[in-house]
Amino acid sequence: MLAVARRVLLTVALKVALTVALTVALTVALPVTLPVALLAAGTESGVSASGTQPAAASDAERWCAVATRPANRYLDVEADSVFCQHIAWLAEAGITEGRADGSFGPGDLVRRGQLAAFLHRAAGRPEVPGPPGVADEHQDDHDPTVPVFVDVSADHVFADAIGWLAATGVTTGRVDATFGPDEPVTRGQVAALLYRSAGRPAHPVAVADDLPSFVDVPADHVFAEAVTWLAASGITVGRDDGRFWPSARLTRGQMAALLWRADQLEQHGSVPTEDELDPSAFDPVVEPDPPPPLAGRLIAIDPGHNGGNFDAPHVISRPVDAGGFTKPCNTTGAVAADGYRESRFNFEVALTLRDELERLGAEVALTRTDDLGVGPCIDVRGRFGGEVDADLLLSIHADGAPARAHGFHVIRPGPGRVADPSVVAPSGRLAVAVRDALVDAGFRPANYLGTNGLVVREDLATLNLSTVPVVLLEAGNLGNPEEAARLRDRAVQRELATALAAAVSRHLEAEG
Numbered sequence: 001m002l003a004v005a006r007r008v009l010l011t012v013a014l015k016v017a018l019t020v021a022l023t024v025a026l027t028v029a030l031p032v033t034l035p036v037a038l039l040a041a042g043t044e045s046g047v048s049a050s051g052t053q054p055a056a057a058s059d060a061e062r063w064c065a066v067a068t069r070p071a072n073r074y075l076d077v078e079a080d081s082v083f084c085q086h087i088a089w090l091a092e093a094g095i096t097e098g099r100a101d102g103s104f105g106p107g108d109l110v111r112r113g114q115l116a117a118f119l120h121r122a123a124g125r126p127e128v129p130g131p132p133g134v135a136d137e138h139q140d141d142h143d144p145t146v147p148v149f150v151d152v153s154a155d156h157v158f159a160d161a162i163g164w165l166a167a168t169g170v171t172t173g174r175v176d177a178t179f180g181p182d183e184p185v186t187r188g189q190v191a192a193l194l195y196r197s198a199g200r201p202a203h204p205v206a207v208a209d210d211l212p213s214f215v216d217v218p219a220d221h222v223f224a225e226a227v228t229w230l231a232a233s234g235i236t237v238g239r240d241d242g243r244f245w246p247s248a249r250l251t252r253g254q255m256a257a258l259l260w261r262a263d264q265l266e267q268h269g270s271v272p273t274e275d276e277l278d279p280s281a282f283d284p285v286v287e288p289d290p291p292p293p294l295a296g297r298l299i300a301i302d303p304g305h306n307g308g309n310f311d312a313p314h315v316i317s318r319p320v321d322a323g324g325f326t327k328p329c330n331t332t333g334a335v336a337a338d339g340y341r342e343s344r345f346n347f348e349v350a351l352t353l354r355d356e357l358e359r360l361g362a363e364v365a366l367t368r369t370d371d372l373g374v375g376p377c378i379d380v381r382g383r384f385g386g387e388v389d390a391d392l393l394l395s396i397h398a399d400g401a402p403a404r405a406h407g408f409h410v411i412r413p414g415p416g417r418v419a420d421p422s423v424v425a426p427s428g429r430l431a432v433a434v435r436d437a438l439v440d441a442g443f444r445p446a447n448y449l450g451t452n453g454l455v456v457r458e459d460l461a462t463l464n465l466s467t468v469p470v471v472l473l474e475a476g477n478l479g480n481p482e483e484a485a486r487l488r489d490r491a492v493q494r495e496l497a498t499a500l501a502a503a504v505s506r507h508l509e510a511e512g
């Protein structure tokens, strides 16, 4: 039923288009071969390449403008566009009226609702058999086999078209009972809708043994049947990269070309091969991936202490500025009962965190790049974030408290001795973000100090000397044998790093 209605309309439309084009062409004294060649061969670019056709852009421009009637209606459809003739046909066939501002928008993406309207008009705007398959309060006599879309009300601008698509089984909508009229349509979806509106035809016999295939549309792909038909019929052509790009978006210009080809197939049983040959007509519109959440960020990580500190007591005992007072350059850090060292834990977590942050798009700077050296001193660590112009500084430690103590705490700077008072407030927010992320990941706040895992200290050089927001994490207590065993577990370290990266990401997003 569909195919018949559509064929009748398109036959009429094409006759009108042919008549108008030829008449106008003769009237303006263009070479008689031009409109015929254009209608047969399709694209202007293909015509220009031929020596028998006029090369002057003005002739083609005039033809396209005239055929698009009234002249210059679509000011944004260039004469040398590969879609000029397709869009002209679309207008002549009454499938599009363009826009109120006189543009067509050939480069704009096709929305699902618009595609429904295109197909509905191409079929001659048939009445919906029965109530529209859209959300309506008067659904008493609604055919239960026709889907109702919760996001398409009866007064939606495309309600008739979408309702018709649903009533005729061309679309079933989506599993959540929506149609998504404002969402861009994909190439795979277009293939499916064209295939179904054509009545799910069998593949042409001539190519049955040699059906085209695309590496990104395997045989079990949801649109495999439709895409294969589309390609075998010549409505679309394979691209040099061997892909169909089923998830790519489609422009209105490309849509015009597809509908024109579908019509050619219906009218003549084939698509003019010359028209197929311009692959630029089907450049997939691939929307770039959104930037990763931490793109453009630089995160400074300070793995506390260093493995070589144990052998360099004279170096690390040197007093350094800690924020208006002095402290030893560094210390060895805690050691678990089984000999597992805090410096190693800090470094292992720091490397895992670095990988996770880089995966999220951040750059990472470390205050030390191995666990064999000595230092750096705590004043250098504190100033490090500012030195490298980081967004924030995260210092990683584990505690060496009595065995009954367990849990993590996040230390932030107090206002008393900081080099830059403006970092106090954002450091507090960063501390909360880290605490929340660790709790979410199942880590328990310390049972022996602080409040809900949060501590303020004014005696730590790493915090006092930082000119970027900073927190110091004591991830747990190595003095507790059970907790020490957990902390050296690589799986636990990965969970910790993942939680820290999430905290950094959320914090920076919130800070803007």
Ligand SMILES: [Zn+2]
Residues within 6 Å of the ligand: 304, 305, 333, 334, 342, 397, 398, 399
């Ligand atoms: Zn430490």
